[in-house]
Amino acid sequence: MRLTDLAPGQHAQVAAVHSTEHLAHRLAALGFRAGKLLQIMRHGALSGPLHVRLGTTDVILRRSEAAQIEVLPLADEAAPA
Amino acid sequence: MKRIALIGMPNTGKSTLFNRVTGASARVGNWPGITVDLMTAKILVGAHMAEVVDLPGIYDLHGYSDDEAVVRRFLETTPTDLVLLIVNAVQIERQMTLALQVRALGLPCMLLLNMADEARKFGITIDTEKLSEALAMPVALISAKYGEGQPAALKKIGHALDTPREAGTAKLDALITPEQIERETTAALHQAVHVPARLPEHLSDKLDRVVLHPAFGLPLFFLCMLLLFQAVFLLGTPLQSAMTWLFDHARTLVVEPAVHPLPEFVQGFLLDGIWSGLSTVAAFVPLIVLFFLFMALVEDSGYLSRAAFLTDALMSRLGLDGRSFVMILMGFGCNVPAIMGTRVMRSRPHRLLSMLVIPLSLCSARLQVFLFLIAAMFSPRNAPWVLFSLYLMSFVTAILTALIFKRKYHSTEPFVIELPPYRLPTLMQIWLRGWMEVRHFLHRATKMIVIGVVCVWILTHVPFNAVPAGPDTLAGMLGRALQPLLAPIGIDTKLTVALMFGFIAKEIVIGAFAVIYGMQGDTLASHMATQMDWVQAVSFMLFTLIYTPCVSTIAAxxxxxxxxxxxxxxxxxxxxxxxxxxxxxxxxxxxLLGH
Incomplete structure (x- = not known):
């Protein structure tokens, strides 16, 4: 499943990042590393960017970039608040 | 002299720390081969004089962005005695990566954990002693915004500089693998840092539900921008007039008597060339201060990143991002601060594309010319529609320019940015920003603006026996030479000379009409109505709207x-x-009109 497939409010775990090295570096620096937990906060209107929370960091990224991140969705009770 | 480099990720309060430690003494430094401005300042730390350099915020030392290349180049070529790593204490786990990458370069490092106040609110506790031991470098916990922990941190920096050793450059081939970083981070943080499993709901979450609302977010953003715009220009215009008044009075009371004994053309050169140039520069000062006071508020509060989120769907299609939208909008007041404001964009192609688009915004100076001409040429019924069409044209040309050049200035920078929590900047943060920007503008733009104004003066006054701005001056001759080009768009020689004046500042075009036609106010307006028809007038206004930015914008x-x-x-x-x-x-x- 890709990051773009998640609904707002859903929790997930990063499975893998399939992107160019350039983008992978930036994503890793902002916390998108395999095994990390995240939550989709909201989708921007008109196919706008995604707002994602990873631990104490909030990130916005375009859908084209988010589509390169593979995630494992988590059931709500398994997710940390 | 010791050298200290500040390194940190964006939004860690690195510049806030720099400004607080160095006060207003910072200068833009020049470094070979580096194309972005690096602020530097000399300060006394312990027993040492040290030059502090504020390097651009980076996410990764081995990434590919322009800023990352700048930091690598700086560390590789400039001997450095101490690298100060600024880390947002709230995000210590994620930001440790950069700290460990830099430490691997073999330079002496010290870790500054900033935003101690926010970490406390999140219930995050950090044992700096244990962390220092685990990382084998000094660690200090501070709040750059409020100055908390600053004296103790400065003392530690002084101690770190006591160790006698040669300032070194970075060995960039000394890489550390992501696995090593992960291992070291876990080991170091396990002992020293405690992050609560359940984070308290932040005020930012509640605000974001309104500010980033899918339906109301965008209208709210436009409302905020409108208020901001009104505030800058309602406050700025009287201040600008005051500055002009000041320069005019200084001219009649001081400068004119002082140059009186000189030959007439030298007087003209000094008064209408140099002095006018200086007063053009001065008129921008209040506007730039105000603009950046408000920009600091928008940027440091975290709203600019929200604006990027809200407008990205529209702007990405034009090859720009949401931050350029704010600047283009500000360009409708004045292009100069808007151009300077593009510095918030960190990717060079984005900045260049924005700088190409901003001058097409119908600024308040052009508005004055249009109001004058529209009043002279059109009935009150039609006037608003003409003005509206000009604003529409301004948008159309901006969008067209972005679409044409978006391939040439294509940014490879990914749109993946941090959304910082809402913060209330301190008055000092805001004031320092306004002050620094004005100094920067005066330092960089004064010479070029004065030269531009002097050139126009020479064009319109040489040879000296001709009537100023008349047909026998250089400007008149140039106007005639350009007729084959400008007659097909309905612009005659006199209007061409007025356009040359407009190069100094667009609003001067009205003053130029007065000089060229030798009339003032209503007489001038009614005379001009007999000199051209509405088609010519609109063509002239379209040309004035789009042609060459004014000299101050070009200088910026x-x-x-x-x-x-x-x-x-x-x-x-x-x-x-x-x-x-x-x-x-x-x-x-x-x-269509058949003649």
Whole structure:
């Protein structure tokens, strides 16, 4: 499943990042590393960017970039608040 | 002299720390081969004088962005005694990566955990002693915004500089693998840092539900921008007039008597050339201070990143991002601070594309010219529609320019940015920003603006026996020479000379009419109505709207882009576009009207 497939409010775990090295570096620096937990906060209107929370960091990224991140969705009770 | 480099990720409060430690003494430093401005300042730490350099915020030392290349180049070529790593204490786990990458370069490092106040609110506790031991470098917990922990941190920095050793450069091939980083981070943080499993709901979450609302977010953003715009220009315009008044009075009371004994053309050169140039520069000062006072508020509060989120769907199609939208909007007040404001964009192609688009915004100076001409040429019924069409044209040319050049200035920078929590900047943060920007503008742009004004004075006054701005001056001759080019768009010799004046500042065009036609106010307006028809007037206004940015805008573009070639393009492209738009309008209007 890709990051773009998640609904707002859903929790997930990063499975893998399939992107160019350039983008992978930036994503890793902002916390998108395999095994990390995240939550989709909201989708921007008109196919706008995604707002994602990873631990104490909030990130916005375009859908084209988010589509390169593979995630494992988590059931709500398994997710940390 | 010791050298200290500040390194940290964006939004860690690195510049806030720099400004707090160095006060207003910072200067823009020059470093070989580095194309972005690096602020530097000399301060006394412990027993040492040290030069502190504020390097751009980076996410990764081995990434590919422009800023990352700048930091690598700096560390590789500039001997450094101490690297201060600034880390947001709230995000210590994620930001440790950069700290460990830098430590691997073999330079002496010290870790500054900033935003101690926010970490406390999140319930995060950090044992700096244990962390220092685990990382084998000094660690201090501070709040750069409020100055908390600063004296203790400075003492530690002083101690770190006590160790006698040669300042070194980085060995960039000394890589550390992501696995090593992960292992070291876990080991170091396990002992020293405690992050609660459940984070308290932040005030930011509640605000974001309103500010980033899918339906109301965008209208709210436009409302905020409108208020901001009104505030800057409602406050700025009287201040600008006051500055002009001050310079005019200084001219009649001091400068004119002082140069009186000199020959007449030297007087003209000094008064209408040099002095006018200086007062043009001065008129921008209040506007730039105000603009950046408000920009600091928008940026440091975290709203600018939200604006990027809200407008990205629209702007990404134009090859720009949401931050350029804010600057283009501000350009409708004045292009100069808007151009300077593009510095918030960290990717060079994005900045250049924005700088090419901003001068097409119908600024308040052009508005004055249009109001004058529209009142002279059109009935009160039609007037609002003409003005509205000009605003529409301003948007159309901006969008067209972005679409044409978006491939040339294609940014490879991914749109993945941090959304910082809402923060209330302190008055000192806001004031320092305004002050620094004005100094930067005066330092970089004064010379070019004065030269530009002097050139126009020479054009319109040489030879000295001719009537100023008349047909026998250089300007008049140039105007005649350009007739084959400008007659097809309905612009005669006199209007051409007025356009040359407009190069100094667009609002001068009205003053130029007065000089060229030798009339004032209503007489001038009614005389001009007999001199041209409405088709010519609209064609002239379209040309004035689009053609060459004023000299102050060009000076700002030159200072910000640091490229003569790009500056040339930013002058040439609008000229070509202005001619094409006016030509299409003028010729089709003439054709449709049948004469």
């Amino acid at each position: 573009i030159r200072a910000e882009s640091k490229s003569a070639r790009f500056t040339l393009l930013s002058v040439a492209w609008p000229l070509v576009l202005a001619w094409l738009v006016s030509f299409i309008f003028y010729q089709s209007a003439r054709f």
